[in-house]
Amino acid sequence: MSKGEGKRNNKKCLAYVAAFVVFQTAIITVFALTVMKIKSPKVRFGSVSVDNFSTGNTNSPSLSMRLVTQFAVxxxxxxxxxxxxxxxxxxxGGSPVGEAFIPRGRAKARQTRRFNVTVDISFAQLSGNPHLTNDINSGFLTLTSQARLSGKVQLMKVIKKNKSGNMRGIIDIACRLHI
Structure with missing residues (x-):
């Protein structure tokens, strides 16, 4: 083997190593930009049903009800x-009329966790509100829901990042009252 052949083999080896390093850098970059990008979870209500709907009398129109809904993370x-x-x-109308507790939990990777939430709603503190009386008489009641789930996303048991999922939604309830 001549000295010129050894130099050519060294150059070939160096070219292969450089190509491998470039290839690995490209793979790591694609992995970091797609898989390692941590997003906030999405929090939503599913279908809502109304149970235990009750009203007051004509002199003091008030409502109470129970909303049963599927909550999804x-x-x-x-x-x-x-x-x-x-x-x-x-x-x-910006005033809280009901609240429900959401216990801590875990949503698995690339999945949706669903569970039922029951919210007891009472309009007793708003019975003198003229907007409430008008909405009751019109047959439509508009409620707003809001929730914030704070927690951590954990990737490969190494990377942990604080994220939170926020929800704001409108619930329209059609009600026909015979007072």
């Missing part, structure tokens, strides 16, 4: 999302 990350205890608040 959609985790689009490649790691699980562990969230802390939280609450769902139902508002009427």
């Amino acid at each position: 959609k985790n689009t990350n490649f790691g699980h999302f562990k969230y802390d205890n939280s609450t769902v608040t139902i508002l009427y």
